[in-house]
Amino acid sequence: MEIIPQIVVSGLAEGSLFALAALGIIVIFNASQIVNFAQGAMGVAAAYVAWFSLTVLHLPFVLALAAAITFGFALGVSVETLLLRRLQDASTMTQMVVTLGLFMAILGAVGALCGYNPRAFPELWSQHSFEFGSVILRPQDTLNFAILGTLAGGLTLLFRHTKLGLAMRAITQDRFAARLMGVSLTRTLALAWGIGVALAGATAVLAAPVTTLTPGMMDSILIYGFVAAIVGGFGTFSGAIVGGLVVGVIDNLVKTFLAPELSLTIVFGLLLLVLYVRPNGFFGRRVAQKV
Amino acid sequence: MVSSAVESRRRFSLGVVRPTLLAPLGIALALPLLVRFNAYFLGVAAEFVIFAIVALSLDLLMGRSGQISLGQSGFFAVGAYTTAILNARSHLDLAVALPAAAALAALSSLIVGFPAERLRGHYLGIVTLGFGVAVAQIALKWSALTNGDEGVRLETVRLFGVDVGAPLHMYYVALAVLVATIAFSFNLARTRLGRAFAAVRDSEIAASAMGVPVARTKMLAFAISAALAGVAGGLLAALDGFIAPEDFGITQTLLFFAMVIVGGLDSIAGAIGGALIVEIVSQIAAATNGLSLLILGSTIVVVALYFPSGLKGIFARLAPDAER
Amino acid sequence: MLACRGVSVRFGGLVSVDDFDLDLPKRGIFMLVGPNGAGKTTFINALTRLCPVAAGSIKMDGVEISNVSPDQVVEYGIARSFQKAEVFGGLSALDNVLVGLHAQTRTGLDGALGLPTARREEFAARERALRALEEVGLAHVARSRASRLPYGYQKLLDVARALVSEPKLVLLDEPFAGVSEGEVHTLRDCVRRAGRERAVLMIEHHLELVMDLAVRVTVLDFGRKIAEGPPAAIRRDPAVIRSYLGTRSGTS
Numbered sequence: 001m002e003i004i005p006q007i008v009v010s011g012l013a014e015g016s017l018f019a020l021a022a023l024g025i026i027v028i029f030n031a032s033q034i035v036n037f038a039q040g041a042m043g044v045a046a047a048y049v050a051w052f053s054l055t056v057l058h059l060p061f062v063l064a065l066a067a068a069i070t071f072g073f074a075l076g077v078s079v080e081t082l083l084l085r086r087l088q089d090a091s092t093m094t095q096m097v098v099t100l101g102l103f104m105a106i107l108g109a110v111g112a113l114c115g116y117n118p119r120a121f122p123e124l125w126s127q128h129s130f131e132f133g134s135v136i137l138r139p140q141d142t143l144n145f146a147i148l149g150t151l152a153g154g155l156t157l158l159f160r161h162t163k164l165g166l167a168m169r170a171i172t173q174d175r176f177a178a179r180l181m182g183v184s185l186t187r188t189l190a191l192a193w194g195i196g197v198a199l200a201g202a203t204a205v206l207a208a209p210v211t212t213l214t215p216g217m218m219d220s221i222l223i224y225g226f227v228a229a230i231v232g233g234f235g236t237f238s239g240a241i242v243g244g245l246v247v248g249v250i251d252n253l254v255k256t257f258l259a260p261e262l263s264l265t266i267v268f269g270l271l272l273l274v275l276y277v278r279p280n281g282f283f284g285r286r287v288a289q290k291v
Numbered sequence: 292m293v294s295s296a297v298e299s300r301r302r303f304s305l306g307v308v309r310p311t312l313l314a315p316l317g318i319a320l321a322l323p324l325l326v327r328f329n330a331y332f333l334g335v336a337a338e339f340v341i342f343a344i345v346a347l348s349l350d351l352l353m354g355r356s357g358q359i360s361l362g363q364s365g366f367f368a369v370g371a372y373t374t375a376i377l378n379a380r381s382h383l384d385l386a387v388a389l390p391a392a393a394a395l396a397a398l399s400s401l402i403v404g405f406p407a408e409r410l411r412g413h414y415l416g417i418v419t420l421g422f423g424v425a426v427a428q429i430a431l432k433w434s435a436l437t438n439g440d441e442g443v444r445l446e447t448v449r450l451f452g453v454d455v456g457a458p459l460h461m462y463y464v465a466l467a468v469l470v471a472t473i474a475f476s477f478n479l480a481r482t483r484l485g486r487a488f489a490a491v492r493d494s495e496i497a498a499s500a501m502g503v504p505v506a507r508t509k510m511l512a513f514a515i516s517a518a519l520a521g522v523a524g525g526l527l528a529a530l531d532g533f534i535a536p537e538d539f540g541i542t543q544t545l546l547f548f549a550m551v552i553v554g555g556l557d558s559i560a561g562a563i564g565g566a567l568i569v570e571i572v573s574q575i576a577a578a579t580n581g582l583s584l585l586i587l588g589s590t591i592v593v594v595a596l597y598f599p600s601g602l603k604g605i606f607a608r609l610a611p612d613a614e615r
Numbered sequence: 616m617l618a619c620r621g622v623s624v625r626f627g628g629l630v631s632v633d634d635f636d637l638d639l640p641k642r643g644i645f646m647l648v649g650p651n652g653a654g655k656t657t658f659i660n661a662l663t664r665l666c667p668v669a670a671g672s673i674k675m676d677g678v679e680i681s682n683v684s685p686d687q688v689v690e691y692g693i694a695r696s697f698q699k700a701e702v703f704g705g706l707s708a709l710d711n712v713l714v715g716l717h718a719q720t721r722t723g724l725d726g727a728l729g730l731p732t733a734r735r736e737e738f739a740a741r742e743r744a745l746r747a748l749e750e751v752g753l754a755h756v757a758r759s760r761a762s763r764l765p766y767g768y769q770k771l772l773d774v775a776r777a778l779v780s781e782p783k784l785v786l787l788d789e790p791f792a793g794v795s796e797g798e799v800h801t802l803r804d805c806v807r808r809a810g811r812e813r814a815v816l817m818i819e820h821h822l823e824l825v826m827d828l829a830v831r832v833t834v835l836d837f838g839r840k841i842a843e844g845p846p847a848a849i850r851r852d853p854a855v856i857r858s859y860l861g862t863r864s865g866t867s
Contacts, residue, residue, distance in 0.1 A: 035413040037361075037420075086596060092412040096359060097552055097595040104545045105588025111581025215581070219541050223424050226417045234413075261432035265425040272418065275406055475727050482726030482737055483717065490703050490714045497701035500663055501776070502689035502718030515724075557705060 006135050007252050013141035015248015016148040017207055021225025022232060022240035023152065024199030028076075029234065030172045031192030034084060034095045038102035039200045039225065040218030042079075045110055046072040046201025047121075047208045047217070054122050065147075065205055072201025073194040080193035085186065111215045121208035144206055151202060152241055155195070159237070168192055220264055224251070227271045319466055323459055333458040334530065339570040340465040341526045346550040346562040347472050348519035354556030355485065356512035357492025358407060359416045362423030363520055363547045366396040368430055368539035370521025375443040375528040376436070385450040385464075389525045396521025397514040399426075404513030408506035423544045431536040442535030445528060461530040468526060472519060476559050488512050489557075542584065546573070549587045553594055555603025564602040616641045616814060617784055622671035622681075624654070624661045624838075631657040633838040634671070639784065644810035644828050646846075647818045649835035650859055655818045656698055658835070659786050663688050663695050675784070689718045692783030696776070696790055698818075700769035704762030708753055708772050711761050712744040715776040747779035748772075750808075752801040767794045771802065778809060785809060787817045791824050799824065826850070834858070 021039070028036045036042075050068035053059040059067070079102065087095050123139070130137040159165035167188045170178035179185055203225075204218055211217040228247045232239030247267060254263045318325075326332040349363045370392035377383040377391060403415075403422050410418055430437050437443065448456040455464055479485040490498035491508050499505050528534050546569055554565025569587060576583035594601050617639040624632040632654045639645060647655050660666045662673060664685040673681040675691045683691070694715070703711050720740055726733040748754045751771040756764060761772060770793050777785050787806070794802055807828055809815050819825050826832075826846040834842040834849060836858040842849055849855055 035416070037416070083592065083596070093353075093357075093359065093556075094595050094599065096413070096416055097548075098592050100361070100545065100548060101552075101588045101591030101595060103588065104549065104584045104591065107542075107545075108581040108584025108586070108588055112585055113581070116581070216541070219424060223421050226421070230414065230417065262428065265428050268421045268425045271421065272402065272406055275410060275414065275418070474729075478729050479727035482733060483713070483720050483722040483740075484724065484726055486706065486710050486714050487717060489706050489710070490717075493703035493705050494701045496665065496685075497697065497703065497776075498714070499685040500665075500689065500695055500697075500701075501714050502686050503714070504686045 002134055003256070005133075007256050008249055009135050009137065010141065011249035011252030012245050013137075013144045013248070014252060015228075015245040016144040017203055017221060017244075018224045018228045018247050019148055019241045019244025020151065020199055020203040020206070021221055022228035022244045023155065023237060024196040024203065025225055025229045026232075026234065026237065026240045027155070027168075027199065028193055028196035029229075031168055031196075032080070032084065032088075032189050034087070034099065036193075036196065037096065037099040038079075038106060039197070040204075040222035041103045041106040041110070041215075042072060042075055042197045043200035043204030044215055044218050045075065045106055046197075047204035047213060048110060048114055050201075050205045051119065051121060051208070051213050065202065068201040068205045069198045072198040076193035076195070076197030077190045079197070080190045081186075084193070085189070107215050114215075116215060118212040118214040121213045123209055140206075140209065147202060147206060148241075151199065152237065155237060158195075164188070164191060223264060224248075224267070227267060230271065231274060316470070323462065328459060330458045333462050335570070335574060337458055337462040337465050337530050338527070339567060340462065340469050341523050341530065342547070342550065342570055343563045343566040344465070344469050344472050344523040344526070345520050345547050346554065346566040347469075347476055347559065348516045348523065349547050350551045350554070350556065350558065350562040351476060351479070351488075351519070352512055352516035353551055354558065354562070355480065355492065356488040356509065356516075358509060358512055359412065360403075360419045360513075360516070361416050361544055361548065362403065362419035362421070362426070363516075364539045364541075364543035365419075365423040365426035366400060366517035366520035367524040367527075367543065367547075368426050369396045369399045369517075370524030371528040371534050371539070372430060372437055372443065372524075373521070374525030375445050375534050378445045378448065378528070379443050382446055384452065385448060385455070385525070385529060389522050392521040392525035393518040394521075396524070397518040400513040400517035401510065404510040404517075407509045407513060420541075420544075423539075424541060427536055427540040430539060437536070440536055442533055443528075444533045448529045448532070456529070456532065458530065461526070465526050465530070468522060473559055473563075480559075484511075545584070546587065549591050552591050553587075553601050555601030555606075558601075558603035558606070560606050561601055561603035564606075568602075616676055618672075618674045619662075620672050620674075622658065622661060622673060623669045624657050624666060625669040626666075631838050632661065632835075635835070635838070635840055637833060637840075639814045639816060641783065641814055642811065643830045644806060644815045644817065644825075646825060646829040646832045647816060647835065648820075648822065648832060648849075649841075653835040654838040655835055656788055657838075659695060659788055659816075659818065662786065663693065689780065689782070693786065694777040694780055694782035694784075695786035696770075696773040696788055698788040698792070700766065700773040700793075702761040702764075702769045702772050702776075704760070706761055707758050708748060708761055708764065708768075709741070709744055709757040711772055712747050712776050712779050713740055715747070715779040716740050716743060719780055744779055747775040750778065750805050751775045752798060765795075767798055770794055771798060774802070774805070778805075782813060784814045784816065787815065787819075789818055789820060791819055791821045803828065 025036060025039055028034065046068040049071040050064040053064035053067045083098060087098060127139050129139060130142060159169060167183045170181065170183050171185060171188055175185065203221065207221055208217065224247055228243035229240055231247060232243030250270065251263050251267050254266050258266060322336055323333060345363060345367055349360060352358050352360050373392040373395045374388040377388040403419050406418065407415060431440055447454055450464060455461055487503045487508050490501065490503055491505050495505050550565035550569045551562055553568055554561030572586050573583045576586060598604060619635060619637040622632055622635045623630065635658060649655055657666065661668050664683055668681040672679055675693065678691065680691055703714060720736055722733045722736050726737065745754060745757065748757055751774055753768060753771055753775060756768060761769060764772065770790060774787060774790050790802060791799060803824065806815060817825060829846055831844065832846050832849040833840060834855050841854045841858060842852045
């Protein structure tokens with residue numbers, strides 16, 4: 001029983017990644033009503049950029065992370081501007097198809113360019129661990145918390161106190177009215193996608209030392225990210241963060257006490273249970289259809 | 292004004308033999324001769340036939356019933372493992388193992404089919420995606436049942452007692468199943484149940500007003516689709532003689548997805564054509580796995596943006612009068 | 616045949632239908648009218664169980680149906696068309712109408728297998744469906760995809776689909792809206808014929824088209840019944856005139 005605090009803390013650290021993943025998905029969804037199934041793949045591409053910066057260019061960790069985030073941002077903006085803009089009025093199915101196509105294409109491109117052999121990703125921060133009583137906080141855990149805190153904080157600041165944030169909130173609520181107020185839909189959407197994919201890049205970079213660098217590295221995290229987003233109601237940032245942290249803790253509990261290797265399956269099963277009871281997640285709203 | 296009605300009465304038939312099918316069927320039957328019984332080509336051809344069955348199963352679910360499914364590889368895997376394990380452990384004949392594969396796959400579909408009523412669009416996509424990944428994880432980790440990453444090796448594959456392990460034999464077995472699947476899909480589309488699937492896809496509200504039980508219909512669509520994919524999985528296990536978890540997973544699901552998107556939703560010919568294209572690209576780009584994904588992924592994006600009806604749209608322009 | 620007592624429908628705090636009574640016999644054409652937002656479609660939705668009934672009872676031939684699920688409504692002999700033609704876009708017109716027979720046919724997987732009983736049922740169903748299309752003058756587009764039909768045809772298709780199952784009560788929600796001049800005549804005849812064999816409850820704004828068809832008109836305003844009687848009397852009723860022309864605060 002004494003290990004429970006440790007499990008919870010480690011779970012929270014793992015959950016920070018899920019929270020970041022969910023945040024990226026939600027930022028994009030709120031702005032454009034599109035679920036980016038390629039989120040994981042885009043993150044992987046950014047992780048490879050970071051790897052390159054670290055091992056070939058020998059840049060310090062902070063710059064490598066910045067490179068990944070910048071790359072992710074650019075990728076998100078390009079994808080939105082060049083491809084998704086045409087799909088604003090298309091059906092859910094079509095939007096899903098395009099993001100899945102991107103998933104495949106990016107995954108394929110990364111595999112073709114860099115091969116499928118897993119590469120070791122260098123330790124990001126080799127400071128020592130912190131100890132709080134019986135709980136050990138490994139450098140990786142601290143880093144996860146720190147990055148989540150920084151990015152989530154930055155995101156909140158952006159949304160609450162900047163014009164861009166206001167614009168993004170406006171188009172989430174009522175696109176037509178927002179445009180009447182002078183919000184540039186195209187610019188806002190592009191930036192939303194940029195931010196969302198940048199978050200995916202950050203997630204992947206944080207995950208890479210553990211999962212090793214390989215095209216499929218984000219497959220599981222993508223699922224966890226979606227689970228977190230759904231649990232959080234697919235709407236608010238706080239929902240996404242809480243969802244991610246909760247999923248992380250539950251996953252770690254399952255790994256320790258139930259079945260270390262089937263945790264994703266079990267978490268998935270739990271998601272189905274949640275959806276059965278609350279089809280819109282915990283913080284979501286029911287959407288009615290008018291006849 | 293009445294002539295079209297008379298036309299409709301006359302042309303309706305639940306038959307399978309139609310002139311346009313004879314040519315492709317003839318080629319398919321004669322294929323082994325055409326490739327001089329080359330075992331490698333026959334293996335590839337058999338694999339294509341098997342994937343065509345999966346494409347049809349996915350088209351039934353996504354195209355006809357409008358249910359997004361990003362986990363078809365999960366049903367495929369359940370069928371493959373069922374057949375392989377029954378064969379390896381109990382030496383069961385395909386005549387038993389394949390129906391068992393279908394049944395288990397259909398059963399597993401309840402996991403996603405049951406909540407499908409309450410889940411719309413994105414959520415269903417995410418749940419089915421999770422399903423596919425979960426099945427792959429179970430295949431990898433539940434070593435007691437599935438041998439984990441070592442995979443399952445099949446013993447002699449028999450159908451009604453006859454050894455059909457060779458690519459030539461499996462090609463014909465798979466082809467028979469494909470033809471049956473085509474006939475099944477064709478008839479399904481033109482009868483009450485197929486219409487119910489399409490009704491649920493197009494307007495759940497109107498469908499329930501007509502008495503269609505929407506939740507049950509969605510579950511049934513999942514079950515039938517899963518059963519077909521499961522049989523295909525069993526056929527693949529029999530063909531390859533060996534299966535391992537890496538054969539099933541997100542990549543496989545994405546390939547199946549590409550088949551029906553490129554082929555055009557709600558089209559039998561489209562699904563088969565899509566499977567053919569994906570198979571060809573996979574073969575050509577086989578050297579670098581990533582390349583085929585890149586090509587197909589880009590194709591999907593282009594198709595979705597510019598040719599939303601896929602191959603089906605192209606076929607329709609060539610033969611506007613043909614029914615599906 | 617149909618007996619509604621005290622039916623109320625609420626959405627959150629808003630009362631859309633308020634203590635509404637309605638009786639319909641087995642045959643005849645009856646109209647439900649009222650200004651926009653009066654609650655007419657909401658009532659139909661409640662009757663067909665697309666939205667919950669907050670209070671009151673709905674009895675069909677003595678059986679309480681205010682609790683059944685939407686797909687069971689047709690088993691009690693109630694069929695409907697929709698304000699915005701909810702056709703099955705990916706199906707042909709004929710297939711659309713065939714779905715209207717779903718509750719009266721039984722073929723399932725046996726149809727996919729091509730079994731003889733399935734074929735027989737299918738042939739019979741197609742006959743009925745074609746006749747329904749002829750009723751509304753759409754037989755010439757039987758094989759056309761519904762999504763490609765002009766909106767007026769889609770509305771007619773919606774009606775044909777409702778009538779094909781020969782229901783005891785058919786609910787038509789603004790069937791004439793969007794229908795072109797040429798088709799109005801056919802539709803009027805169709806409605807008139809239907810009224811001889813079953814009960815037809817019609818919501819309609821194009822009052823001139825249908826006032827002479829109806830045997831009784833019920834008027835709703837703000838969810839409440841404000842008048843009920845033969846068309847001529849309703850036309851002169853001061854409460855009705857006031858609700859249509861008078862000052863109203865806000866709702867639409």
